[in-house]
Amino acid sequence: MSLKNLVIGIAIIILTISVVVYGVSTFYEEPKYEDFCGDYRTQEIIETQERCEEIGGMWNSYGEIPKPVNGETIEGYCDRDYTCRQEYETANEKYSRNLFLITLPIGIAIIALGAIVFGLEAVGAGLMGGGVGTILWGVTGFWRFADDWLKFILSLVGLIVLIWLAYYFNRKFSGKKR
Numbered sequence: 001m002s003l004k005n006l007v008i009g010i011a012i013i014i015l016t017i018s019v020v021v022y023g024v025s026t027f028y029e030e031p032k033y034e035d036f037c038g039d040y041r042t043q044e045i046i047e048t049q050e051r052c053e054e055i056g057g058m059w060n061s062y063g064e065i066p067k068p069v070n071g072e073t074i075e076g077y078c079d080r081d082y083t084c085r086q087e088y089e090t091a092n093e094k095y096s097r098n099l100f101l102i103t104l105p106i107g108i109a110i111i112a113l114g115a116i117v118f119g120l121e122a123v124g125a126g127l128m129g130g131g132v133g134t135i136l137w138g139v140t141g142f143w144r145f146a147d148d149w150l151k152f153i154l155s156l157v158g159l160i161v162l163i164w165l166a167y168y169f170n171r172k173f174s175g176k177k178r
Contacts, residue, residue, distance in 0.1 A: 005122035012123060016130020020106060021137060028102065031091040037084035046078040058082035096141040103138025107131040108161075115169045 046052050049059035061076040114127030135158075143151065 008122040009126040009129065012126025013129035013133060016110060016127055017133040017137065020103065020110075020130070020134045024099070024102060024106075028095075028099070031088060031095050033085075033088055036088035036091065037081045046080070049076070049078075052078035052080075055080060056083035093145045096145055100138040100142035103134050107133075107135035107138065110134060111165070115165070 046055070046057070052059045055078075057078045057080040059076055059078055108131065110131030111128045112131075114124040114129075114131060118124040118127060139154075146154070
């Protein structure tokens with residue numbers, strides 16, 4: 001492979017990933033923290049559990065040793081964004097799962113397109129690399145929410161499919177049968 005083809009292939013990888021990322025982001029918007037918790041922060045000093053829970057926060061006790069602040073004993077503190085942050089995390093988990101389910105078939109289709117349609121090595125390899133990058137983008141967002149058994153199954157299935165595709169495409173295009 002020549003240096004020109006290598007550079008073209010890398011550029012195609014980068015641009016393929018960019019097209020998918022910005023294309024998906026255009027039509028499927030990521031949840032924003034501000035939409036759940038707002039960007040307004042009250043200056044109110046919250047010193048009681050009752051008031052904290054009233055505003056949707058969660059009271060965190062300092063335990064057996066209260067903290068003295070300005071000559072007063074404070075028993076704990078209020079995590080003001082607790083409830084809205086939980087709602088945001090739930091929405092973010094759903095978004096990440098859906099993003100994974102969207103990008104996985106797109107990435108596989110791009111890999112197949114690069115392997116089947118484009119005979120020019122730089123273009124085919126670039127598209128295949130872009131497909132891999134697309135899958136990685138979808139997987140990385142969802143991975144922190146997935147259980148270990150699901151990570152294992154997805155990794156195993158991905159490995160099996162990729163090995164099968166490699167054998168299939170090599171047999172198809174090399175003309176050799178095994």
